[in-house]
Amino acid sequence: MAEQRIATSKVAGTWAWFFQRLSAVLLVVLLGIHIYVDHFWHVGEDLSVSNINDRLREAVFIVIDYSLLAVVLLHGLNGTRTVLFDFDMFAKRKDLVDVGLWVLGIATMVWGVTILWPFIQG
Amino acid sequence: MKVSSFKWLFGNNSEFWPTNMKTGMWAWVGHRLTGILLVVYVFMHLSFLTQASLSHEKFNDLMDVMAQPQFVFLDFLLVCAVIYHALNGFRVVLFDLGIGIRRQKMVFWITMAVAAVLVVVGFWALRELIFTGGG
Numbered sequence: 333m334a335e336q337r338i339a340t341s342k343v344a345g346t347w348a349w350f351f352q353r354l355s356a357v358l359l360v361v362l363l364g365i366h367i368y369v370d371h372f373w374h375v376g377e378d379l380s381v382s383n384i385n386d387r388l389r390e391a392v393f394i395v396i397d398y399s400l401l402a403v404v405l406l407h408g409l410n411g412t413r414t415v416l417f418d419f420d421m422f423a424k425r426k427d428l429v430d431v432g433l434w435v436l437g438i439a440t441m442v443w444g445v446t447i448l449w450p451f452i453q454g
Numbered sequence: 455m456k457v458s459s460f461k462w463l464f465g466n467n468s469e470f471w472p473t474n475m476k477t478g479m480w481a482w483v484g485h486r487l488t489g490i491l492l493v494v495y496v497f498m499h500l501s502f503l504t505q506a507s508l509s510h511e512k513f514n515d516l517m518d519v520m521a522q523p524q525f526v527f528l529d530f531l532l533v534c535a536v537i538y539h540a541l542n543g544f545r546v547v548l549f550d551l552g553i554g555i556r557r558q559k560m561v562f563w564i565t566m567a568v569a570a571v572l573v574v575v576g577f578w579a580l581r582e583l584i585f586t587g588g589g
Contacts, residue, residue, distance in 0.1 A: 356547070360540060380513070380517075404496055408489075408493040412489075412493055415489070440500070447500060448507075451507065
């Protein structure tokens with residue numbers, strides 16, 4: 333089993349390891365801002381379409397929300413990739429798993445961009 | 455040992471067998487489980503937001519449902535998963551930097567103590583909504 337874990341870390345690769353750590357740090361910062369702004373900035377005020385519209389009039393919050401989605405997808409799908417590579421059947425099909433996760437990640441990013449668009453347009 | 459047979463995962467000689475697992479192994483399993491849970495949540499979050507983005511009425515309907523105590527409690531469980539995953543991830547990063555490896559069990563329990571404090575703070579912040587709802 334110890335041999336299998338060493339093999340898994342080799343399959344996943346050094347860049348995957350590096351970006352997992354980098355995205356983790358970014359996530360803590362971006363998620364912290366997201367939760368604070370959505371739930372604690374205007375305490376006592378219900379979350380509504382109009383206060384989301386107000387927030388997204390400022391470009392910095394659009395950048396924060398889209399960056400958060402990109403970093404979440406990078407961290408989540410990279411982590412999923414590592415979990416999959418613990419299993420022989422996926423580790424043997426590394427290229428297929430990589431392509432699948434890239435397609436899923438890009439499609440989800442496009443999906444997320446379209447979700448926020450009506451709120452940005454107000 | 456053939457990994458694809460799953461005997462490495464479920465056999466009672468496996469290091470994953472509950473009675474064979476030590477602190478670091480439990481931490482690793484917890485990290486994996488909370489990680490998978492959070493990935494599933496991201497897709498659920500996007501699905502709900504898709505509905506909410508259709509109209510003001512749909513947005514308000516979703517907010518009304520999410521303000522019900524049982525959904526606020528699920529939010530609290532989500533907060534617990536995020537806190538565990540983040541704190542255990544911090545412990546892993548410390549080990550990557552060569553810090554605390556020889557005292558890994560103690561480092562685990564210190565990070566879990568911090569996690570417990572944050573969970574209590576999270577519960578305190580959500581307590582009224584959990585018991586009475588946010589509507």
